[in-house]
Amino acid sequence: MDNLFRCGTIAITGRPNVGKSTLLNHILGLKLSITSRKAQTTRHRLLGIHTTDDTQYLFVDTPGFQLRHVNALNSAMNRTVKQVLSDVDVVLFVVEAMSFNEGDAKVLEILPTHCPVLLVVNKADTVRDKGKLLPFIQEVSAKFKFAEVLPVSAKKNLQLDELLKTIRNYLPEQPAIYGEDELTDRNERFLAAELVREKLFRLLGEEIPYSLTVEIEKFEQEGGLRRIHAAIIVDKENQKPIVIGKGGEKLKRISTEARTDMEQLFGGKVWLETWVKVRGGWADDERAVKSLGY
Ligand SMILES: Nc1nc2c(ncn2[C@@H]2O[C@H](COP(=O)(O)OP(=O)(O)OP(=O)(O)O)[C@@H](O)[C@H]2O)c(=O)[nH]1
Ligand SMILES: [Mg+2]
Numbered sequence: 001m002d003n004l005f006r007c008g009t010i011a012i013t014g015r016p017n018v019g020k021s022t023l024l025n026h027i028l029g030l031k032l033s034i035t036s037r038k039a040q041t042t043r044h045r046l047l048g049i050h051t052t053d054d055t056q057y058l059f060v061d062t063p064g065f066q067l068r069h070v071n072a073l074n075s076a077m078n079r080t081v082k083q084v085l086s087d088v089d090v091v092l093f094v095v096e097a098m099s100f101n102e103g104d105a106k107v108l109e110i111l112p113t114h115c116p117v118l119l120v121v122n123k124a125d126t127v128r129d130k131g132k133l134l135p136f137i138q139e140v141s142a143k144f145k146f147a148e149v150l151p152v153s154a155k156k157n158l159q160l161d162e163l164l165k166t167i168r169n170y171l172p173e174q175p176a177i178y179g180e181d182e183l184t185d186r187n188e189r190f191l192a193a194e195l196v197r198e199k200l201f202r203l204l205g206e207e208i209p210y211s212l213t214v215e216i217e218k219f220e221q222e223g224g225l226r227r228i229h230a231a232i233i234v235d236k237e238n239q240k241p242i243v244i245g246k247g248g249e250k251l252k253r254i255s256t257e258a259r260t261d262m263e264q265l266f267g268g269k270v271w272l273e274t275w276v277k278v279r280g281g282w283a284d285d286e287r288a289v290k291s292l293g294y
Helices: 020-028 072-085 102-110 130-141 160-168 188-203 237-244 246-266 286-291
Strands: 006-013 046-051 055-061 090-096 117-122 148-151 213-222 225-234 270-278
Touching (some): 006 072, 020 055, 020 090, 055 160, 072 102, 072 286, 090 102, 117 130, 117 160, 130 148, 148 160, 188 213, 225 246, 237 246, 237 270
Parallel strands (some): 117 148
Antiparallel strands (some): 046 055, 213 225
């Protein structure tokens, strides 16, 4: 420990679904970044700020790096990852304990060599026989010159303090860049759209979430009340009834859950209206992808 104030940027990177966004949320102690059991939940760069007495950690959550560039959206997501990696002080390369595959190997290829990379072995809670963890860690460690290696469990909050302490050693000495009560560089409009998208990922079947996006058409604040109109944009006409559900049940549940999360995150009442729109082929269309903020 030293008495210096340190502040720096830390990229959280890895293949889809290893728990990058969960790690960010559990470090911050609140749900800022959306998560789900499905791969490719995160589509945007998201800054999460964690300030302590002696350190300001600027975490950048990134989309899981894609193996296949199947459409313009996937390509945009990979571009985001590469851009983030080019300009940070520390990189966390997150893998899932006991599971290293070609997706992880692909991320290894784009890891920077000009800054320290920490290997974070997440989901350690799922390994019953802890004796198996060490050989796995050794195997992955041999693939890259990692500055440090740490097994953690984001979900169970295991070893997260240790991780923060380790990261601190690699951050530059400089004053805080953001105010100590600031949480992110994203506005509430963005966060609202993300929370609706999370519910779509969590409450719909396997395929549809990938061809969806959410656009906030209106965001008004009157005192403590936020009035939000969110359009759910689907790719094909036949996806619309699936999102709406029988008698509107599905959409109602999506809206209710998203509103509850928004109220928690924004600390005030939210009036949320959602509807579904069809915009054919948006995820394949470079311009549409860009205009939707990717
Ligand atoms: N058992 C266990 N599950 C975890 C842990 N961390 C994350 N998960 C689960 O792993 C799944 C994926 O988590 P996310 O945080 O969305 O993963 P991600 O890496 O951000 O995924 P993308 O945004 O799609 O790249 C979710 O179901 C999480 O609950 C952990 O430490 N232990
Ligand atoms: Mg994520």
